[in-house]
Every structure is written in structure tokens, then in C-alpha cells.
Amino acid sequence: MHRIGVFVCHCGTNIAATVDVKAVAEAALNETGVVFSADYQYMCSEAGQTLVQDTIKEHKLTGVVVCSCSPRMHEATFRKAAAKAGLNSYMVEIANIREQCSWIHKDMMSGTEKAVILMRAAVAKVKLNAPLTPGQTPVTKRALVIGGGIAGIQTALDIAEAGFDVDIVEKQPTIGGKMTQIDKTFPTLDCASCILTPKMVDCAQNEKIHIYSYSEVESVTGFVGNFTVKIKRKARYIDEKKCTGCGECIEKCPMKKVPNEFNLGLDNRKAIYIPFAQAVPKVATIDSNYCIKLKTGKCGLCSTVCGAGAIDYTQQDTIIEEKYGAIVAATGYNPINIEKFDEFAYSQSPDVITSLELERLMNAAGPSNGTLVRPSYLSNQHDPEAHPHTIVFVQCVGSRSTECRKGSKEYCSKICCMYTAKHAMLIREKYPDTDVYVFYIDVRTPGKLFDEFYRRAVEQYGVHYIKGMVGKVAPKADGKLNVQASDLISNEQLHIDADLVVLATAIEPDKSARSIGTMLTASMDTNDFFTEAHPKLRPVESPTAGVFLSGVAQGPKDIPETVTQASAAAAKVIGILVKDQLTGNPCVAHSDELMCNGCSACEKVCPYGAITYSDKEFRQPDRTVAIRRVASVNPAVCQGCGACTVACPSGAMDLKGFSNQQIMAEVDAICR
Amino acid sequence: MQVNGEFRPLIVAFCCNWCSYAGADLAGTNRLNYPADVKIIRVPCSCRVNPMFVLRAFQRGADGVILCGCHPGDCHYTSGNYFTRRRMTLLFSMLDYFGIEKERTRVEWVSAAEGAKFAKTMNEFVEAVTKLGENKRLEDLRCKK
Known part of the structure; x- marks a missing residue:
């Protein structure tokens, strides 16, 4: 037998002004299963909660309906109160008669009428509530x-x-x-x-x-x-525990023509390598694509020089x-591939580089030991032509693009404005004889000390910022780059002969x-x-x-x-x-294994991968045992959206706290 | 339903807990009026609404049913409202075929910040359903007392 208590809140005059709370409380008594009803000034107050708790104990209530403000406001309050009085906290339902009734209706009659209907729906629902325990x-x-x-x-x-x-x-x-x-x-x-x-x-x-x-x-x-995670440890052909990182093997490796990815291919490394001096762990790695020993079986120089005996050509990928x-x-992230951006001649001229490549060119540990040189003169750095005199920076290459060119992005890459200002400033400081141009759509410098930094680049270091886009970079016969651009403010077409063009490429998430x-x-x-x-x-x-x-x-x-x-x-x-222990939300889906026909419809719609299938034994009416494939929900993963309940063709899947029966009962109560 | 000789429709609104129910609360907090004919049922996600619930409402005498969920792409459960959109498109076109006019059924995206949109949507919906009058097509007379 149900023993439901209905508590109607006045909320001062917030509810009582447009809803006849006493009438609602009286109407509640007409509902089957309701054994107690009361109205009170402020149900959420200490006294109100005590009233609820005392009534639960006194009338041995099996369910509580509170007609008050939105459940988003005080559902938790009343659930706690019920739990203190020994009633399962999920046996409490809220009828929202404030935000969704008294506050939007001006007329007492229609307000009261609606409040009664909402109360009825909550009573109908609470009768079907089951005590739930969070897992x-x-x-x-x-x-x-x-x-x-x-x-x-x-x-x-x-x-x-x-x-x-x-x-x-x-x-x-x-x-x-x-x-x-x-x-x-x-x-x-x-x-x-x-x-x-x-x-x-x-x-x-x-x-x-x-x-x-x-x-x-x-x-x-x-x-x-x-x-549970499986991690693949790729074979590096080195015993990490033995390798001391001394670099002897690298010294001796005869395979010298491997593009060095750390310097973005601006120079070469050996087939056995440590990416950079401060690498952690400082352990060598053999690049199996280039290692002569691994490819042809001949060589093996590194293992002869390794004093620690760390080299192991037989190492395999292992899974832990x-x-x-x-x-x-x-x-x-990675910078995007800009080979499709033909107008900047990135694939045609070595002197058109990305900003990350410029970082390596300016770094003391980079291919030019920190001297800014034109990449076309990297092998001949002392040539007087090696030093760039005119440098053009192009911003938003691939960012903020509305064209559907492959690789371009609609979003702003956020960091380019600032690092371009940094590059321009550093170059002007170190090489005052250079002319530095920056072409931009907008300069975006929100951040602590960011705008000050950009202004310093313009005002103190004399970097030429030009609003406009670069239309074309054309390599010339004399090795210079003809940059054609528009200055949107003076409305002029510009032609600049540059020695170096730096593209602020968009960044994209790593492919993995x-x-x-x-x-x-x-x-x-x-x-x-x-x-x-x-x-x-x-x-x-x-x-x-x-x-x-x-x-x-x-x-x-x-x-x-x-x-x-x-x-x-x-x-x-x-x-x-x-x-x-993690406490879960108990309002999760569960599958009735007797009804489940193993169709996988629920598994496909679950956004969390909470549903798995397994074969289970079922005793048949004729006492034989049949094995059927049935769904089961992992309550720790399920978030309780209910997508599976609707996808399930056999009605085996249901959602605790919002079951098919409960919602149907609410519909019935409203449409009565 | 006739009230004082005037037809008042019975509207069942299913609102998802995270966006639209909060949007409805906001409409209340901002004291934005809409007719008392709208009765809201809270569901965790708009995708929890089984087509059965909609049919049941019409069977029991509802004059209009509206589903409100988070905007596409904003679903609290990432993809629930996409299911709603597809399921309800099918259901509503079937209902239309049965004679439940398209104006009696609706799916609307209302975020938790769109109290005004919620009130406006409900006002428009009630007006549209009121124009159509009582729903007799699916009503199961055995349910009437």
C-alpha cells in the first residue's frame, strides 16, 4: 500500500499569491495513496524540513511529494531530509509550482488548477518510484x-x-x-x-x-x-635500462642523411639518435627506417662501440x-601542412619557412647555431648573402579561413599574433639592419602584458605592421622572394623583395x-x-x-x-x-535480461559505451537451459540519458528514476 | 477542454533536465507569462521521450505535444538530441498521416539561458493548437471517465 505525503509550500507569497495552496493540499487528499497533506510557509526552512521528517516517521510514509520551487533548486534538500527520517532519498518527487506555475500565471484560478495537475503528476510518479542506492x-x-x-x-x-x-x-x-x-x-x-x-x-x-x-x-x-589501458612500447632497439646516453654510438653511426625532425628537416641526424641534448629519458633510439643494420643486416657499428651493451637489434614492440x-x-598539436598553399611558394623556395622553423633557426641549438640565416644558405653560412635583410611575416596562414581549401581552419589559432610579434622583436633587436614587415588581418593580443608586448614591437623596435593579406610570393631569379600584398589602410598594392618569408601557420590537433x-x-x-x-x-x-x-x-x-x-x-x-570508492548516479539504465533479445540497438546509441553484451544461461519453461546474448549496463559508466530505452525494440531497457511507467503515469495524470 | 465556454487546449511539454527545463525555470524567474495550458514533464534528455509517450498523451486527450531539448551540438549527453530530432521527424510525419496535424506536434531547442525563447515558443504553440481546436483523432474514449 502506498502511503504518500504531500507538502505544499507557500514560498512566502511567491507561490501563495497565485496558487491557492490550501486547495492544492486538500485536492491531494483525493488522490489514492495520499495519506497526509499539509501546506507551510517555507518548506525548505529548518521547520519545514522538520515537518516533512516528523510526518515521514509518524505516518510511516512510503513516498513524499513536495509542491514547491524547481527541483533544480531544492530537490537535493528534500532528498537529504527524507534520508534523515529513514526514507530512501529517491522516494521524493518535486512538483514545480513556482518557476513553472505561480510565477508565470497571473490568474489564481488557472494557477491553482495547474498546480493541482502538477501535484497529481508527481503523486502518480512517486507511487512508481523505487528505492535507489547509488552504486x-x-x-x-x-x-x-x-x-x-x-x-x-x-x-x-x-x-x-x-x-x-x-x-x-x-x-x-x-x-x-x-x-x-x-x-x-x-x-x-x-x-x-x-x-x-x-x-x-x-x-x-x-x-x-x-x-x-x-x-x-x-x-x-x-x-x-x-x-584498463594497453600501451605499445615501440621497439627502439636500445635497452633503456642500460643506455647511459653517452652518445658514442651516434658519433660512429655511418648513416648521416636522416632528416632531423627536431629541427623540422632543416638539417640531418644519424640513424641512431637522441633528439636533443636535454632529452628525457636520455636514451638513444634507432630509426628502423634508416638503420643499415636493421635494413641490410650489415654494419652493427653502434653495438661494437656501446660500452654498456645497450644495443639490441632483435628488440620487438611490446604491449603492456x-x-x-x-x-x-x-x-x-602540430602546425598544419601548408603544401596546398601554393601562393606562398612554401614548397618551391627554401627561404619560405613556417614560424616553427624560424624558432629552430633562431635557437642556439638549432641548425645555424642561433645565427639567423636564409635556409638556402644553411650549408654556406658565411656567405655575405646568407644574412636576410628584408623579412616578411604573414599571419593567419590557414587560420580564420572561410575558404574550403584542404587543411585550412575556420578557427583562430590564438598564439600566432603573439609569437610573430616576438619573432619580429627578437630579429630587430639582434639585427637592427633588417627590415621586418608583418602582414595581418587583425592583431589579437588579449592576455596579461600581451598588448604592451605587441606595442613594444611596433613602437620601440620599429616593426612595420601592415593590415592586409599577402596574395602571392614569387621566387625570383636572383634568389629573392617577390612578395605581392595589399595594404588595406592606404589601399595600395605593395611589392616587397624579401630575403625570408615566415608563415604563421595554423595549428591543428595532433593526428593521433x-x-x-x-x-x-x-x-x-x-x-x-x-x-x-x-x-x-x-x-x-x-x-x-x-x-x-x-x-x-x-x-x-x-x-x-x-x-x-x-x-x-x-x-x-x-x-x-x-x-x-566512487559514488555513482543511481538513475541509470538497466536491462531486463528476460526481455532482451540481444539486438544491439541500445549499444549503438549509447554515447558512453556503457552497454556490453554477454552470453547468459536461461532456464526455459521446459526446464532445458538456453544460452542467449543479452545486454547489460555498467552503472558506473551510464550517465542516465535514456537514449537506449527508446532504441530498445523489446522494452527490456528502462531508466531508473525516469522509467517508462513513471513517465507514462505522469502523462496520464496530466491528461486525466 | 472547455473553460467558461472557451476552448483551452491541453499541452504536454517534455523538457530535458539540462537545458529546456532550466530554460522554463528561467522563464518563471523572469516572470515571463505563457498560458497555464502547458504542463511540463521533466526528462533527463529529450532522447528519453519514447514515441509511446507522445502517442499516449494524444490518446489520453492532449491537444498538443511539444518536446524541448538542448540545441544541436549542446546536448548534455553529447548526442541525445540528434536521436530526438530523427525519431520525432518520423513520428510527427506519421501522426500527420493519421490526421494529427503537424501544428500539434513540435520539437524546439531551448537552452538554459533562453527563458524568453521558452515563453515565446509556448505562447506560439498554444496559439497554434488553440486555432486547431480539440484533438479527437487519437483520443481513446474508453479512457474518459
């Missing part, structure tokens, strides 16, 4: 960070600082990411390596952090608190399996992001950036529970913002890892 799942106290750039490093350091184990998976032979390739950072102009490499060393030395370099995530299963409680995607997103069942936008759970209020969480976002994987951002987000993601991860 508890244990938490694996270890985190995984995918990507070892500055975002991943900062996240890992913060998690480790809180005392939890954390693994970094980095596909390159070293952690550090894009920031290792950058020369100086805006707006303070401190050297990127100087601030990054100590953090890389901290990672290596921290006992709580384990770095899987030259490794990739192979598969992810499980759910928040209990992820680890368990994690939370995962952070910090997969980072899409497959990692699929593995994590984390949603992504059309540009392959990870989507946040809420763009304003949950910016570092993915909609998939237990998956967090850090750095450019979520959207273009500069280093300070990346570090901020990385620490925020770490805080969220720590919030999960400190718990021994």
Missing part, C-alpha cells in the same frame, strides 16, 4: 597522462605532488613536446628550454612518475576509476597492460587525437579538438567520466594557459584518486 565502485589510485608535452608534464607533476602514481605515455623518444623546439617565450622572452627542461628532469626523477617514452596507447577499456583511475588527454578520442569514447568537435563537458563551467573535463583534457588537445592556447589547464586537470584527477 559504489573502487578506484585504482593511478593516473595516465597521454602526451608528454608541457601540458602532460605539468599535469603529471601536480598529480605526483599530491602523492599519486602517474604514468606519461609519449610517442616521441623524449618528453617535452613542442615547447622543446621553441626558442623564446612571449611576453617575457625567457628561453623555453631553460624553463621546460628542469620540469622534464623533475618528471624523470619523481618516484611517482613513470615515463613510457616512444610508446603509444593501443586500447582503453573500462570506466571512471577502473580503466596497466590499470588507471583517471586519464588525461594531453595530445597536443582522433583515434585516442575514439578509444576513450571522449567526444570531439569537427576540428578534432576534444570537447569539454561544459564550455564554461567544466572546461577541463571530457563528457566521459574520468577523462580530462589538458593543453591544445582541447583548443588552441599558449603556454601559460596550457599550464593553467594542466594544473586544473590534475586537480580534477586528484579529486577522483583521493576517493576509495
Whole structure:
């Protein structure tokens, strides 16, 4: 038998002014199952809650309906109150007679009438409520960070600082990411390596952090608190434990013509290599695409010189399996491929370079040892022609583009305005004899000390900023580059003979992001950036529970913002890892195995991958045992949207707290 | 339903918990009026609305049914409203074939910030349904007391 109590709130005059609360309370008594009704000035007050609690005990209520403000406001309050009185907190329903009744209707009669109907619907629903207990799942106290750039490093350091184990998976032979390739950072102009490499060393030395370099995530299963991840450790043909990073092998390697990806192909490296001097881990890697020994079986010089005996040509890719409680995607970015941008002659002239290539050219550890030279003179740096005198920067190459050219992006890459100002300023400071032009659509400098920085480039360093786009870069016979551009302010066509053209290329998420997103069942936008759970209020969480976002994987951002987000993601991860048990939302889907026909319709619509199928034994009416394929929902993963309940053709799938019967009862009560 | 000799429609509105229900709350907070004929049922996501619920409402005498969800791309559950959009397009065209006019059924995207849009939508919808009058087509007379 139902014993329902109905409590009608006046909310001062907020409700009582347009709803006859006493009439609503009286009408409630006409409903079958209602044994008690009352109205009170402020139901959410201490006295109001005591009234609810006392009535639950006194009348042995099995369900409570509170006619008051929106459940978004006080549902939790009344659920807690009910739980204190010994009633399951999910046996409470709210009829929203304030926001959705008294506040929008002026007429007492229609207001009261509607309030009665809403009360009836809530009573009809609460009669079908079942006591629910939130599920508890244990938490694996270890985190995984995918990507070892500055975002991943900062996240890992913060998690480790809180005392939890954390693994970094980095596909390159070293952690550090894009920031290792950058020369100086805006707006303070401190050297990127100087601030990054100590953090890389901290990672290596921290006992709580384990770095899987030259490794990739192979598969992810499980759910928040209990992820199982397979990590592929690519064969580097070096025993990481033995290698001391002395570099003897690199010295002796005869294969010298391998494009050096760290310097973006501006110079060459050996087939056995350490990407850069401060690499972490400082362990050599053999590039199997170029190694003579691995390709032809002859050579083997490196193993003869290696005193540590670290070289192992027979090494294979290995797969390891680890368990994690939370995962952070910090997969980072790459500049877009601009070979389709023919007008800038990037593929035709070595003197047309991207901004990242310029970073390497200006870096003391770069191919020209920090002397700015035209890339066409890299092998002949002392030639008087090697020094560029006129340099043209082109902004928004591939960013903010409305044309549907392959590779161009609609979004603003955010960092280009600032790094171009930095490049222009650094060049003018070091080489006052140069003329530097910057062509821009807009200069966007929001950020602390950013606009001041840009103005310094213009006012103090005399960089020529010209509003307008470059239409064409044409290589000339004398090796110069003819830059044709329009100045939109003076409305003139400009022809500049430049020695060097630098393109501020758009940045895009790393190519691996899409497959990692699929593995994590984390949603992504059309540009392959990870989507946040809420763009304003949950910016570092993915909609998939237990998956967090850090750095450019979520959207273009500069280093300070990346570090901020990385620490925020770490805080969220720590919030999960400190718990021994995770409490779930009990309003989740569940499948009636007797009705399920194993069609997989629910599995296909589930955005969280919460539904799995398994073969189960069922006793038949004739006492034989049949094996059927049936769906089961993992309550820890299910978020309770209910998409599966509608997709299910046999009606086996239902949602606790919002069951088919409950909603139908509400419809019936409203349409009575 | 006849009230004082004047026809008042019975409208069932299904609102998703995250956007539209909050949008309806905001309409209330801002005291934006819309007719009391609209009765809101809270569902976690617009994709929770089984076509069965819509049919049931018409069967029990509702004159119009409206579904409100988050804007496409903004679904709290990432993709729920896309299912709603497809399911309801099919259902509504079938209902139209049965004689439940297209104006009696509607899917609208209302965000939690669009209280004004919620009120406006409801005003328009009620007006459209009122013009059509009572829904007799699917009403199951056995349900009438």
C-alpha cells in the first residue's frame, strides 16, 4: 500500500499569491495513496524540513511529494531530509509550482488548477518510484597522462605532488613536446628550454612518475576509476635500462642523411639518435627506417662501440597492460601542412619557412647555431648573402579561413599574433639592419602584458605592421622572394623583395587525437579538438567520466594557459584518486535480461559505451537451459540519458528514476 | 477542454533536465507569462521521450505535444538530441498521416539561458493548437471517465 505525503509550500507569497495552496493540499487528499497533506510557509526552512521528517516517521510514509520551487533548486534538500527520517532519498518527487506555475500565471484560478495537475503528476510518479542506492565502485589510485608535452608534464607533476602514481605515455623518444623546439617565450622572452627542461628532469626523477617514452596507447577499456589501458612500447632497439646516453654510438653511426625532425628537416641526424641534448629519458633510439643494420643486416657499428651493451637489434614492440583511475588527454598539436598553399611558394623556395622553423633557426641549438640565416644558405653560412635583410611575416596562414581549401581552419589559432610579434622583436633587436614587415588581418593580443608586448614591437623596435593579406610570393631569379600584398589602410598594392618569408601557420590537433578520442569514447568537435563537458563551467573535463583534457588537445592556447589547464586537470584527477570508492548516479539504465533479445540497438546509441553484451544461461519453461546474448549496463559508466530505452525494440531497457511507467503515469495524470 | 465556454487546449511539454527545463525555470524567474495550458514533464534528455509517450498523451486527450531539448551540438549527453530530432521527424510525419496535424506536434531547442525563447515558443504553440481546436483523432474514449 502506498502511503504518500504531500507538502505544499507557500514560498512566502511567491507561490501563495497565485496558487491557492490550501486547495492544492486538500485536492491531494483525493488522490489514492495520499495519506497526509499539509501546506507551510517555507518548506525548505529548518521547520519545514522538520515537518516533512516528523510526518515521514509518524505516518510511516512510503513516498513524499513536495509542491514547491524547481527541483533544480531544492530537490537535493528534500532528498537529504527524507534520508534523515529513514526514507530512501529517491522516494521524493518535486512538483514545480513556482518557476513553472505561480510565477508565470497571473490568474489564481488557472494557477491553482495547474498546480493541482502538477501535484497529481508527481503523486502518480512517486507511487512508481523505487528505492535507489547509488552504486559504489573502487578506484585504482593511478593516473595516465597521454602526451608528454608541457601540458602532460605539468599535469603529471601536480598529480605526483599530491602523492599519486602517474604514468606519461609519449610517442616521441623524449618528453617535452613542442615547447622543446621553441626558442623564446612571449611576453617575457625567457628561453623555453631553460624553463621546460628542469620540469622534464623533475618528471624523470619523481618516484611517482613513470615515463613510457616512444610508446603509444593501443586500447582503453573500462570506466571512471577502473580503466584498463594497453600501451605499445615501440621497439627502439636500445635497452633503456642500460643506455647511459653517452652518445658514442651516434658519433660512429655511418648513416648521416636522416632528416632531423627536431629541427623540422632543416638539417640531418644519424640513424641512431637522441633528439636533443636535454632529452628525457636520455636514451638513444634507432630509426628502423634508416638503420643499415636493421635494413641490410650489415654494419652493427653502434653495438661494437656501446660500452654498456645497450644495443639490441632483435628488440620487438611490446604491449603492456596497466590499470588507471583517471586519464588525461594531453595530445597536443602540430602546425598544419601548408603544401596546398601554393601562393606562398612554401614548397618551391627554401627561404619560405613556417614560424616553427624560424624558432629552430633562431635557437642556439638549432641548425645555424642561433645565427639567423636564409635556409638556402644553411650549408654556406658565411656567405655575405646568407644574412636576410628584408623579412616578411604573414599571419593567419590557414587560420580564420572561410575558404574550403584542404587543411585550412575556420578557427583562430590564438598564439600566432603573439609569437610573430616576438619573432619580429627578437630579429630587430639582434639585427637592427633588417627590415621586418608583418602582414595581418587583425592583431589579437588579449592576455596579461600581451598588448604592451605587441606595442613594444611596433613602437620601440620599429616593426612595420601592415593590415592586409599577402596574395602571392614569387621566387625570383636572383634568389629573392617577390612578395605581392595589399595594404588595406592606404589601399595600395605593395611589392616587397624579401630575403625570408615566415608563415604563421595554423595549428591543428595532433593526428593521433582522433583515434585516442575514439578509444576513450571522449567526444570531439569537427576540428578534432576534444570537447569539454561544459564550455564554461567544466572546461577541463571530457563528457566521459574520468577523462580530462589538458593543453591544445582541447583548443588552441599558449603556454601559460596550457599550464593553467594542466594544473586544473590534475586537480580534477586528484579529486577522483583521493576517493576509495566512487559514488555513482543511481538513475541509470538497466536491462531486463528476460526481455532482451540481444539486438544491439541500445549499444549503438549509447554515447558512453556503457552497454556490453554477454552470453547468459536461461532456464526455459521446459526446464532445458538456453544460452542467449543479452545486454547489460555498467552503472558506473551510464550517465542516465535514456537514449537506449527508446532504441530498445523489446522494452527490456528502462531508466531508473525516469522509467517508462513513471513517465507514462505522469502523462496520464496530466491528461486525466 | 472547455473553460467558461472557451476552448483551452491541453499541452504536454517534455523538457530535458539540462537545458529546456532550466530554460522554463528561467522563464518563471523572469516572470515571463505563457498560458497555464502547458504542463511540463521533466526528462533527463529529450532522447528519453519514447514515441509511446507522445502517442499516449494524444490518446489520453492532449491537444498538443511539444518536446524541448538542448540545441544541436549542446546536448548534455553529447548526442541525445540528434536521436530526438530523427525519431520525432518520423513520428510527427506519421501522426500527420493519421490526421494529427503537424501544428500539434513540435520539437524546439531551448537552452538554459533562453527563458524568453521558452515563453515565446509556448505562447506560439498554444496559439497554434488553440486555432486547431480539440484533438479527437487519437483520443481513446474508453479512457474518459
